[in-house]
Amino acid sequence: MEFNIPGIVNAAIPTRQDRNRNVMIISSNSGGSYNDSGFLSSDFPHSPAKLYITAESDSFDAQTLRDWRDEGFNVEYLPLGDGGSAYAARLESLAKSNNLGPCQSYGIIAYGDAASFCLEHFHVVDNNPEFKLGCLVAYYPARIPDPRGKFPSPVRAIVHLAAKGEDSIDVVGHSQMLGIQGSRRVSRRRLDRGVGAGRALDMAYPAYRYDAEPGFAEHDLDEYDRVSAELAWSRSLAVVRRALMGYMDADASVVDQNTDGKFVTRNLSQTMGTYTAHRSPHVTYMPTLTGAIDSQELQRFYSEYFLNKNPPSTELTLVSRTVGSDRVVDELHVSFKHTQEMPWILPGLPPTNKRVEVMVVSIVTLKAGKICHEHVYWDQASVLMQVGLLDPKMIPQKASERGVKKLPIVGREAARRVLQGFEDEEDGEADNELIPGWYDDEEEEEEKDEQEGKKENTGKKTKLQEEKGKQPEKASVGPETRDEDGQAETIPERAKSEPKEVEA
Structure with a gap:
C-alpha cells in the first residue's frame, strides 16, 4: 500500500493554494519515518548520499568541496545565478532529478545570499513536496525565517550567522490566522548575544552566532577564520550525517x-x-x-x-x-x-x-x-x-610579603584523585587545601576543642604518677623522610607499650 503524503497534507489544509502561503510548524514528530536514512537496516544497499553546495559565484572553494567528498558524500555544486523563480524551480527539481529511492534523501549546504534564499524557500512546506530534502545547512545568511517557526519535517536545519559587529538581522515573517500564514513581510530584529562560548541562539531551529565576517568558512577568501570555520564544520557534519546517513559520531x-x-x-x-x-x-x-x-x-x-x-x-x-x-x-x-x-x-x-x-x-x-x-x-x-625541578615552598619575595606560603601547585595526588574517585567518592573530591580561609571555621572549632581538653586535664595525674611519681612518656613520631621518588612522607606514630619509668 502506498500513501500520498503530500496529498494528505493538502487535504488537511485545502486553502493553501499558492507558493506565497505556508504553514508555520510549531511542533513536529521527532520519531522515525520512512524518509529517515536509518529507517532500513544498515545492510540495505545505499548509494552515496547526495549533497548540493550552493552559493552566489559560478565556482566555489575547492577545499570545502573536497572535504565533503572525503566524508563519503556525492557532492555537486549549484550556483545561485540570478536567483528568483529559475533558481527556485531548480531547487524543487532536485528531488526528482536524482531518482532517489523511498528511503533516500538529499542535503543542501548554502552560503550567503543562497543561504537566505534556501532558508526562506524550504521553510514553506509546499516547497519540499516529496519530503526528500533531509537537511539544510546555511552559512551567514542576510535573512532568516521566523525564529519561532520550526522547519517542516523531515528537514534538519542549522544556521551559522557571521555576526561580528552585527546586532540585528532581517527576519522573514508571514501573517498568521488559524495556523495559515499569509502575506510575506521582512522586518529588522535584534540578535540576542547567544548562550555560552559557542553562542547558541534561542530559536525554533538550531542557530549559532560567530564573531567573524561573512565568508569565514571559505578557505579561498580573506575573511576565512579557522576557529569559527572548524567549529561550524563540526556542527554541520553532525547534522548532515544524522540526516543522510543515520549516525552522527565519528569512528574512534x-x-x-x-x-x-x-x-x-x-x-x-x-x-x-x-x-x-x-x-x-x-x-x-x-x-x-x-x-x-x-x-x-x-x-x-x-x-x-x-x-x-x-x-x-x-x-x-x-x-x-x-x-x-x-x-x-x-x-x-x-x-x-x-x-x-x-x-x-x-x-x-x-x-x-x-x-x-x-x-x-x-x-x-x-x-x-x-x-x-x-x-x-x-x-x-x-x-x-x-621530578624535583619545582619546589612549592620557594616563594618569590613579593609573594612572600603578601603572605603567600606555598605555590598553588600539587603533585601526583591530583592524578590519583581522578582514579580514586571511581572507587571512593570522597577520595575523588577536591579538598581546597590551597584556598586560604577555606578551613578557617573547622580549624577554629578544632583549636577550641583542643583548649577545652587541655583545661579538663590540668592538675590531673595518672594512677602511675600518683604511685611512682613518674611522668608518662610521649608517643614518638618519626621524622619526615622522602620515598624513592622524592615525595614527602612521615613515619607513622608507633604504638606505645608499657610506659617506661623516668626519674621525676
Whole structure:
C-alpha cells in the first residue's frame, strides 16, 4: 500500500493554494519515518548520499568541496545565478532529478545570499513536496525565517550567522490566522548575544552566532577564520550525517590504533598509518610546544624523539572519552618513571629516576576517518614538581610579603584523585587545601576543642604518677623522610607499650 503524503497534507489544509502561503510548524514528530536514512537496516544497499553546495559565484572553494567528498558524500555544486523563480524551480527539481529511492534523501549546504534564499524557500512546506530534502545547512545568511517557526519535517536545519559587529538581522515573517500564514513581510530584529562560548541562539531551529565576517568558512577568501570555520564544520557534519546517513559520531577506533602504535607496539608504520594523507597533519604537545607539522616532519618526530623515548614503565589508563562528529576527546591517566630523556614532556632533561603521574587530555580531529591534528594538554607544573625541578615552598619575595606560603601547585595526588574517585567518592573530591580561609571555621572549632581538653586535664595525674611519681612518656613520631621518588612522607606514630619509668 502506498500513501500520498503530500496529498494528505493538502487535504488537511485545502486553502493553501499558492507558493506565497505556508504553514508555520510549531511542533513536529521527532520519531522515525520512512524518509529517515536509518529507517532500513544498515545492510540495505545505499548509494552515496547526495549533497548540493550552493552559493552566489559560478565556482566555489575547492577545499570545502573536497572535504565533503572525503566524508563519503556525492557532492555537486549549484550556483545561485540570478536567483528568483529559475533558481527556485531548480531547487524543487532536485528531488526528482536524482531518482532517489523511498528511503533516500538529499542535503543542501548554502552560503550567503543562497543561504537566505534556501532558508526562506524550504521553510514553506509546499516547497519540499516529496519530503526528500533531509537537511539544510546555511552559512551567514542576510535573512532568516521566523525564529519561532520550526522547519517542516523531515528537514534538519542549522544556521551559522557571521555576526561580528552585527546586532540585528532581517527576519522573514508571514501573517498568521488559524495556523495559515499569509502575506510575506521582512522586518529588522535584534540578535540576542547567544548562550555560552559557542553562542547558541534561542530559536525554533538550531542557530549559532560567530564573531567573524561573512565568508569565514571559505578557505579561498580573506575573511576565512579557522576557529569559527572548524567549529561550524563540526556542527554541520553532525547534522548532515544524522540526516543522510543515520549516525552522527565519528569512528574512534583510529585513535586507539594511534595510541597503541605510539605507546605499546612503538611501531612507526602503524602510527603514521593513522594520519590523513589529504591534508598536512600536525600534532602539538601544548605545554612544551613539541610535536610536528606535515607527514615528513611527523615521521621524523616519532622515529627519533618519541617511540623509543618513553620508559618501559610508561602506563596509560583511559578515564573518559567523548566522541563528536569529527573529534575524539580522551582523558588519560599517564604514569612513568623518568629513567630516560623524554623529549615530548621533559625535553632536554636528563633522567631523574622520579615517578610521575599526571592527567592528560588529548583532542583529536578527524578528516575522512583519519587523524588531521591532535592537541595534547597536561599540568606541566605538577610534572616539574614531581621530578624535583619545582619546589612549592620557594616563594618569590613579593609573594612572600603578601603572605603567600606555598605555590598553588600539587603533585601526583591530583592524578590519583581522578582514579580514586571511581572507587571512593570522597577520595575523588577536591579538598581546597590551597584556598586560604577555606578551613578557617573547622580549624577554629578544632583549636577550641583542643583548649577545652587541655583545661579538663590540668592538675590531673595518672594512677602511675600518683604511685611512682613518674611522668608518662610521649608517643614518638618519626621524622619526615622522602620515598624513592622524592615525595614527602612521615613515619607513622608507633604504638606505645608499657610506659617506661623516668626519674621525676
